[in-house]
Amino acid sequence: MENQPIIEVKHLAKSFDGTAVLNDVSLQVKKGQCLAIIGPSGGGKSTLLRCLNKLESPDSGEILFKGENILSHTVNTNHIRSKLGMVFQSFNLFLNMNVIENCTLAQIKVLHRSKEEACQIAKKNLEAVGMLNKIEARPSELSGGQQQRIAIARALCMDPEAILFDEPTSALDPEMTVEVLQVMKDLASKGLTMVVVTHEMSFAKNVASEVIFMDKGVVAEQGTPEYIFEQCQNPRLKSFLGFSK
Amino acid sequence: MNLFEQVGYLLSNYWLWFLEGLAATIILSVVGTIGGLMIGIFLALGSRIKIGKHDKWYNKTWKGFIRGFCYFYSTVIRGTPMMVQAMIFKYSCQGAGLNFNNVLTGIPVFDGWLIAGLVVITLNTAAYMGEIVKSGLNGISKGQIEAARSLGMTRNQSMFSVALPQAIKNSIPTIGSEWIVNIKDSSVLNVIGVTELYFMSNQAANKGYMFIASYTIIALIYLMLTLCTNGILHIAKIKLDGKKVSFPLFHYQKKAS
Numbered sequence: 001m002e003n004q005p006i007i008e009v010k011h012l013a014k015s016f017d018g019t020a021v022l023n024d025v026s027l028q029v030k031k032g033q034c035l036a037i038i039g040p041s042g043g044g045k046s047t048l049l050r051c052l053n054k055l056e057s058p059d060s061g062e063i064l065f066k067g068e069n070i071l072s073h074t075v076n077t078n079h080i081r082s083k084l085g086m087v088f089q090s091f092n093l094f095l096n097m098n099v100i101e102n103c104t105l106a107q108i109k110v111l112h113r114s115k116e117e118a119c120q121i122a123k124k125n126l127e128a129v130g131m132l133n134k135i136e137a138r139p140s141e142l143s144g145g146q147q148q149r150i151a152i153a154r155a156l157c158m159d160p161e162a163i164l165f166d167e168p169t170s171a172l173d174p175e176m177t178v179e180v181l182q183v184m185k186d187l188a189s190k191g192l193t194m195v196v197v198t199h200e201m202s203f204a205k206n207v208a209s210e211v212i213f214m215d216k217g218v219v220a221e222q223g224t225p226e227y228i229f230e231q232c233q234n235p236r237l238k239s240f241l242g243f244s245k
Numbered sequence: 246m247n248l249f250e251q252v253g254y255l256l257s258n259y260w261l262w263f264l265e266g267l268a269a270t271i272i273l274s275v276v277g278t279i280g281g282l283m284i285g286i287f288l289a290l291g292s293r294i295k296i297g298k299h300d301k302w303y304n305k306t307w308k309g310f311i312r313g314f315c316y317f318y319s320t321v322i323r324g325t326p327m328m329v330q331a332m333i334f335k336y337s338c339q340g341a342g343l344n345f346n347n348v349l350t351g352i353p354v355f356d357g358w359l360i361a362g363l364v365v366i367t368l369n370t371a372a373y374m375g376e377i378v379k380s381g382l383n384g385i386s387k388g389q390i391e392a393a394r395s396l397g398m399t400r401n402q403s404m405f406s407v408a409l410p411q412a413i414k415n416s417i418p419t420i421g422s423e424w425i426v427n428i429k430d431s432s433v434l435n436v437i438g439v440t441e442l443y444f445m446s447n448q449a450a451n452k453g454y455m456f457i458a459s460y461t462i463i464a465l466i467y468l469m470l471t472l473c474t475n476g477i478l479h480i481a482k483i484k485l486d487g488k489k490v491s492f493p494l495f496h497y498q499k500k501a502s
């Protein structure tokens with residue numbers, strides 16, 4: 001099944017305290033695809049991403065990871081999570097560890113790699129994000145952009161099938177945003193499967209292979225970057241894009 | 246004799262008693278604090294045990310029992326004086342046929358009553374340490390735990406590798422003040438015959454009818470102890486902040502520059 005999507009979401013619904021946050025959301029992420037999700041705050045983008053690796057549990061619907069329904073109780077959640085990386089807006093590096101320990105901890109604990117092997121893989125991925133010279137630094141000694149690049153390396157170390165990014169540059173100043181986006185662009189061009197919630201329209205336009213516009217808990221528009229940014233006549237989307245210019 | 250002469254008299258005649266009492270007090274406070282912290286960690290973890298929606302009924306039962314026990318223990322111990330706890334402990338043990346007079350270790354100072362005192366102060370401190378660790382854990386950002394979980398780590402792995410080391414490190418000042426409290430409060434253990442500093446000075450005071458002098462001596466000793474402890478804690482804080490090393494997984498050779 002070469003063309004089986006890595007992630008397939010079917011009719012997903014989720015509400016918090018009676019308020020629907022996700023309403024019949026369906027989408028597919030294919031291997032090597034970079035899917036950008038844009039939309040106004042509070043539209044349910046983070047909740048969708050968090051459902052994908054079960055940090056939230058949806059009320060109904062299906063999430064298939066390589067054809068397997070991850071919402072079933074018999075599925076090994078930790079195994080699924082180790083194959084679906086996540087990068088957060090606030091980096092969330094482990095503050096009691098230095099850079100290399102951040103990148104090796106889960107490799108050792110979850111994938112049962114030896115320290116030496118984990119270190120080697122960590123160094124390879126730290127090199128890919130340009131942070132190899134900081135392996136002994138503590139998170140508190142690093143800039144936001146550096147921390148986020150390390151968080152990306154930490155996710156890469158698990159050899160994930162896909163990485164979910166939740167507004168990875170929203171906490172960064174413009175200069176650091178550029179350095180993180182550059183790393184993400186490299187990853188996309190190397191064929192990493194990515195789902196990126198972002199307010200960086202240039203990234204969605206130039207790097208993403210597909211764009212989803214989420215509004216009020218539904219997939220309001222979906223298509224190629226050209227369609228979303230140029231052809232689509234949806235007034236909500238147009239006003240959103242107008243605001244975010 | 247004036248006060249100074251009395252102090253001199255007591256020290257020259259009973260210095261060994263004061264020394265023994267000092268040793269017992271230090272042992273009680275150090276063991277009580279460290280042992281209490283160990284048990285307190287389990288109390289904190291126990292009171293945070295998560296009962297899952299899909300757990301089997303027997304798992305829900307034992308998890309509920311552990312949580313209930315941790316809350317009950319913490320409430321009762323922190324809500325009653327250690328002196329009363331010590332008396333209940335002593336007479337319960339005697340009722341069960343265990344008399345601490347008969348516990349012989351052969352080590353000076355380290356008699357049966359000191360062991361009884363160690364048990365009481367450790368169990369008492371555990372309840373306070375449990376609360377300290379609990380609030381330390383509450384202070385750890387949820388994001389780090391989510392990051393650990395998103396990498397596939399289990400709840401326990403994230404707890405022991407990420408949350409707990411930080412919670413304990415951040416709690417070191419509070420744990421330190423608990424140590425100082427223990428130095429002073431171990432004095433109430435004299436009621437069950439633990440020969441700590443207060444007990445010994447009481448004995449010396451009665452021998453020579455020199456009450457003010459005897460208690461002044463131990464007041465100064467307590468003060469010295471707490472000041473030293475403060476100093477140790479201060480140095481520990483600087484070391485921790487300066488080196489920023491808490492629980493390293495492994496060490497790397499520094500590159501030669």
Ligand SMILES: Nc1ncnc2c1ncn2[C@@H]1O[C@H](COP(=O)(O)OP(=O)(O)O)[C@@H](O)[C@H]1O
Pocket residue numbers: 016017021039040041042043044045046047048
């Ligand atoms: N844990 C939660 N409890 C209650 N409400 C929540 C929770 N998480 C998100 N929400 C609500 O769900 C809505 C969608 O939030 P979110 O998914 O974060 O949107 P977005 O990422 O698009 O800004 C918001 O109105 C938010 O207040």
Ligand SMILES: [Mg+2]
Pocket residue numbers: 045046047167
């Ligand atoms: Mg969000």
